Structures are given as structure tokens and as C-alpha cells.
Amino acid sequence: MMPMATFGPRSQARPPWDRALVTGGAGFLGSHLCTRLIDAGVEVDCLDDLSTGRAEKVAHLAGRPGFRFLEWDISGPGCADALTGPYDLVLHLAGPASPAAWPDRPVEILDTSSLGTRAALAVAERDGARFLLASSPPALPGRPPRDARQGSEADPVGPHSACAEAVRFAEALVAAHAAAHGSNAGIVRLFAGYGPGMRTDDGGTPAAFLEQALAGRPVTVGGDGSRTHPLCYVDDMVDGVLLVAVGRSVRPVDIGGDEAPTAVEIARRVIDLTGSDAPLVFVDGAGDRPAGPRPVTGFAREIFGWLPGVTWRDGLERTVAALRDRPDEVPTGAVTTERVGERRA
Secondary structure (H helix, E strand, C coil): CCCCCCCHHHCCCCCCCCEEEEECCCCHHHHHHHHHHHHCCCEEEEECCCCCCCHHHHHHHCCCCCEEEECCCCCCCCHHHHCCCCCCEEEECCCCCCHHHCCCCHHHHHHHHHHHHHHHHHHHHHHCCEEEEEECHHHCCCCCCCCCCCCCCCCCCCCCHHHHHHHHHHHHHHHHHHHHHCCCEEEEEECCEECCCCCCCCCCCCHHHHHHHHHCCCEEEECCCCCECCCEEHHHHHHHHHHHHHCCCCCCEEECCCCCCEHHHHHHHHHHHHCCCCCEEEECCHHHCCCCCCCCCHHHHHHHCCCCCCCHHHHHHHHHHHHHHCCCCCCCCCCCEECCCCCCC
16 A cells, blocks of 8 residues: 655655646635645646636645646637646636536537546647546436436436436546557546535535535425445645646546435534524425435555545534634635636637
């Protein structure tokens, strides 16, 4: 087993990269990765078209040596050529990660997972960089099908299919590229990340509960509340991504919590931590479906030495404390934007 190692403020370990490209870097996880890399002395080009990301999430990095914010779409024509690098690490996180964004952005999701992934792979191949795709396991085969009236996720033309097909294609493209070109490309499948800086309006768990409780509205739980969620605190998730990035594995690696509290347990914990008087209300909805896939983290533990270190209860406490400190979720500072490439029509 490889020794556990983390980068930035959690360790004195020096990462093996000089310059990284992080696509989707102004998103929740992307901004945390940018921060960890900069703190560890790695130069970072943070690329984001701000369709769902927010420049304010990386505003605290403004003026830090080695940090650049590039506002553009990785799937747009000319973007890859304009990213001059050279990079020795490419982390591809671009694409709407929030479930709330999926129904309204099917074309953008498909473009980012096809054209964007190919462009990011081309940049990594050009520079001989390690490439890592951040994938979304709930959209992959094995997830319980939706109600027939809503369309099955196995149906490529159903109303909920764009994200599932996009994720499958992106993973297939990365695996095919590695096999055909011998590129140092890998995949991390990320489960239920949460923590400071997360958007409370993204419709996921625990975000929806936090939004409702903080606003004093009823906290709504689908079904009987027994659906489980393998929550993974963002610091642990960043550790996992960077550990996998150090390696050369092409095999997909699951990064997710080893605890899976039920929706009602999460909701009650949120109500308790926020001190909210909001009632807990059970409603018909997603909670009626069986639980989604659980991460299989044995490979991450045995090969990369990754272990989640923050319990879901402690992680929620830290998250609520951060929201109280910054209720608007906007760090101080200003980001200088550089535009690259050409906008996609």
C-alpha cells in the first residue's frame, strides 16, 4: 500500500507537479483543489466558463503567486490551443455537478463531456501531463431506474439521460485514449462531496436541508427518509483526488465516504446544528427510490492509501460553522479574469 500523503496545509509533503490546469476550477470541489495546490506551491491555471461556477469561490487566491483565473469554455473552439502551459497535471472537473443544473443544460453537459474532455486530454497529451477525469457515479449504470413516467436513466433519449450518457462517454473516451495513446490518464468517481463553500441551492443532499433550515422553512425529506447518502467531506475528497493524481492508474477509483447516513439522520443533524425551529416534513419524491450506488473504496485504500478522516457528523458541523461565518458564501478579494480561446457557438 502506498503511504498516505496529502498536500498543502494538511501536510508538509511536496507534490510532484510544478503547474496544473484545473477545468471547472471555480466550482465547489475545483476551488478547493486550486487552493490546496496553490498552498503546496503548485502554479495553477483555473479555467471556468462560470456557467455554474462562481469566480468568487477563488477570489481568495487573487494575487497569490502562480494563480491565474481563465474564464472560458474548455469545449469551445481554440481554447485548448490557447492554453499554452506547459502543465504536468490536468484535472478535468468541468461540467455542471449540481443535480439542479442537469435538466436545464443537457447540451452543455454533452458538449463538455465530449468536446471538453477531448480538448483537456489533448492538452495533457501535448505536455506529457497526468490527466484525471472527475466523474459522477450517480449517472453511471447500476443506479436504480427512475419511475417509468420520468424516463429511465438507461434510456438515451429520456428527459434525465443527458448527464448519464455524458458521464459514460467521458469515461469511455479517457479509457480509450489511454489504451490507444498510452497516455497517463485516470478517472476518479466522486460520491456526495460536501463542505464549506458548497452551494446550498444545488438540490442535493445535504445542500437542500441546509438551505431550508437556514431560511427557517420546513425541511423536506423524500419518502420515509431511509435513503442513504455516502457523504464525503471536501478535505477528504481533495486528498483522494490528489493521491490518485500522483499515481498512474487508468482504472476508475471511487472516492466517497465510508459512512452512509439516511436522509432523515442528515436532516435532523442539520436542524440541530443550525438551531432551526423548522419542522421536519416527509414528502413524496426521490426518497421513495432505493439508495443510489455506494462507493467501493477498497482500491483507493489498498493502492493509494486513501482513508476518509472526517465523520459525516463532524463534517456537517464544520459546514454549518462556515456558512455562519460567511452566509453569502462569497470570499473577499477580486479575481482578474483572462479570456482564452473562442466562445463556442
